[in-house]
Structure formats: C-alpha cells, structure tokens
Amino acid sequence: MNWTITPADLAFFAKELDSFLPQRVFDAHCHLYRNADFATVPGLAASGPDVVDWPCFLEHMEAIAPGRKWEALAFPFPSKGLNTVGANEFLGAQVQAYPAVRGQMVVTPDMDPEFVRETVRRFGFVGLKCYHLFSPVEPTFDSAVEAYLPEEHVRVAHEEGLSITLHMVRARAIADPVNQESIARLARKYPNSRWILAHAARGFNPYHTIEGIGALAGIGNIWSDTSAVTEAGAFEAIVRTHGVERLLYGADFPVTHLRGRCVAIGDSFLWLTADNTQFAAAYAPIEPLLIFLESLRALKTACWNLRLSDSDVERIFWGNAAQLFEK
Numbered sequence: 001m002n003w004t005i006t007p008a009d010l011a012f013f014a015k016e017l018d019s020f021l022p023q024r025v026f027d028a029h030c031h032l033y034r035n036a037d038f039a040t041v042p043g044l045a046a047s048g049p050d051v052v053d054w055p056c057f058l059e060h061m062e063a064i065a066p067g068r069k070w071e072a073l074a075f076p077f078p079s080k081g082l083n084t085v086g087a088n089e090f091l092g093a094q095v096q097a098y099p100a101v102r103g104q105m106v107v108t109p110d111m112d113p114e115f116v117r118e119t120v121r122r123f124g125f126v127g128l129k130c131y132h133l134f135s136p137v138e139p140t141f142d143s144a145v146e147a148y149l150p151e152e153h154v155r156v157a158h159e160e161g162l163s164i165t166l167h168m169v170r171a172r173a174i175a176d177p178v179n180q181e182s183i184a185r186l187a188r189k190y191p192n193s194r195w196i197l198a199h200a201a202r203g204f205n206p207y208h209t210i211e212g213i214g215a216l217a218g219i220g221n222i223w224s225d226t227s228a229v230t231e232a233g234a235f236e237a238i239v240r241t242h243g244v245e246r247l248l249y250g251a252d253f254p255v256t257h258l259r260g261r262c263v264a265i266g267d268s269f270l271w272l273t274a275d276n277t278q279f280a281a282a283y284a285p286i287e288p289l290l291i292f293l294e295s296l297r298a299l300k301t302a303c304w305n306l307r308l309s310d311s312d313v314e315r316i317f318w319g320n321a322a323q324l325f326e327k
C-alpha cells in the first residue's frame with residue numbers, strides 16, 4: 001500500500017488540493033538516499049526503490065501532484081548505523097547534477113567539526129541534518145539537542161552560514177523546557193546558523209507546539225517546516241507566533257508515500273497505518289490516504305483558519321525557502 005497511488009488518492013487530490021497547491025513548490029524536507037548505505041534498511045525504504053535520487057523524487061511527486069515545478073532541500077535518510085560517508089557522497093552527487101537540489105550533510109555527534117566544515121565545502125552543501133538516532137543517550141528519544149547536535153557543529157553552521165534541520169525529541173518536543181532552552185541558547189549565540197524545526201517543531205501532537213513555540217518568539221534565525229504533520233494546529237501556532245515568513249513547506253519525501261495519518265492522542269501522538277490499525281468501521285468504508293495528501297489538507301485548513309492570502313500561501317510553498325537558500 002505504501003509507494004503506490006490509488007484512484008482514491010488521485011480523486012482526493014483533484015477535488016481537495018489541486019486548486020490549493022501552487023505551481024512552484026519547494027520541498028524543504030526531502031530525503032534522497034540509497035538503500036545500500038543503510039545498516040538496516042528502514043521499512044518504508046525497503047518497500048520502495050533502492051536508489052532514491054532526484055529524478056525518482058520528481059517521478060513520484062508528478063504521479064500524485066501533476067504539473068508542479070519542484071525544488072528541494074534534501075538530505076539523507078538518517079538511520080542507526082548509516083554509512084554517513086556514502087550517504088553524503090550520494091547527496092553531493094545529486095547537488096552537483098541537479099541545480100534544483102540543495103543539500104544538507106547528515107552529521108553525527110562524533111564528527112570532528114573541521115571534518116563537517118570540509119565536507120560541506122567539498123560538496124557545496126547548504127546545511128546540516130542531525131538526528132537523535134546518532135545520540136549516545138539511551139533511549140535516544142530522551143536526548144537533549146546537544147547530545148546529537150554538539151555546540152561545535154552549531155558553531156561551524158554559524159561560521160559557514162548553514163541551515164540546521166532539527167527533528168527534536170523528548171516526549172513533549174518544544175513544550176519541553178530542556179528543548180526550549182537548548183534551541184534558544186544556541187540560536188541566539190550563533191545568529192548566522194539558520195534553524196529549521198522539522199515537523200512543525202515536532203508538532204505531531206499540535207498542542208505541544210501551541211504550548212511551547214512562544215518560548216522561541218523573536219529569535220530571528222528560526223524557521224519551521226510542515227513535513228509529515230497531518231493536523232493544522234501546530235502550523236497555525238507557528239504562523240501566529242513567528243509570522244508567515246517562518247513556515248516552510250516540507251513534503252518529507254518518501255514519507256509522502258506512506259499511507260495513514262499521525263494523530264494527537266492524550267499528551268502524545270500515534271502514527272496510524274495498516275500495520276497497527278484495522279481500517280474498518282460499521283458506519284462507512286475507511287480508505288486511508290497518502291501522508292502527502294493528509295499533510296496538505298491540514299496545511300490548507302491552517303491557511304484557511306489564519307485567513308492567509310494567496311501570496312502568503314505562495315511564501316510558504318516557495319518564497320520563504322527561496323529567500324533562505326538564495327544561491
């Protein structure tokens with residue numbers, strides 16, 4: 001069911017989203033990778049192509065959202081035991097071959113900061129991608145930011161003018177004071193680093209972002225991406241608190257092609273997919289859609305609730321990222 005597009009997906013896109021999605025789209029959260037670089041291939045990657053390069057991205061997005069012009073901020077698919085050298089080399093080749101692709105180097109906390117600087121320069125990367133799975137803290141989901149993004153890497157980002165895509169962890173994400181303090185401190189101390197808080201500040205439970213995003217208000221080098229979030233509340237909180245110029249559309253390819261939805265439940269969240277959920281009910285047939293469609297619907301709802309203009313919407317899908325990554 002993942003990686004395939006059904007007639008129901010296409011009909012939903014045509015009816016609900018075709019008139020909302022602008023013609024030019026910058027995906028600020030795009031994974032390009034080779035399965036050969038994984039120690040253990042993640043489930044979603046295992047069920048898809050072995051080489052996910054830029055043409056592969058374009059082919060899969062064209063199939064569900066025809067006629068759009070895409071650019072992207074791409075990075076490897078972080079995974080425990082990843083061959084980071086191979087993954088960064090592959091990404092570097094994509095950046096070289098396709099002007100539409102900007103790259104973020106995958107970094108692990110054990111990397112020497114000068115190695116990070118050299119690698120970024122060698123491949124022309126524009127940023128860094130850190131991830132909790134590389135943290136030495138167990139369980140890695142409890143890690144503070146500094147455990148998987150050492151301050152020395154942030155210093156290099158500041159000196160080189162790099163973006164940093166941060167998928168924060170800890171149960172309450174940006175509602176957690178430890179995360180708030182880390183991000184506020186590092187972003188203020190290194191003002192030339194550009195922070196992109198992935199998944200609407202990991203607002204898979206939107207109430208966490210609604211509660212916590214105000215802690216970062218007024219810091220000039222923080223953005224958030226919309227990737228793989230399928231509820232509207234976190235997008236709304238970000239725009240209200242940081243302004244419409246701080247929200248970047250992110251598709252999170254290939255999570256775009258996962259079927260299901262992520263929902264807030266209690267003080268946490270749950271990904272509903274066919275693996276853990278029986279999509280059946282007495283009252284109606286339940287046909288889950290691709291995450292790409294669910295996330296776009298949530299963003300459309302947020303834009304509607306915020307009464308955004310067409311030019312505001314175009315900023316989220318293109319203008320904000322174009323400004324951030326001007327070549």
Ligand SMILES: [Zn+2]
Nearest residue numbers: 029031227252
């Ligand atoms: Zn992602």
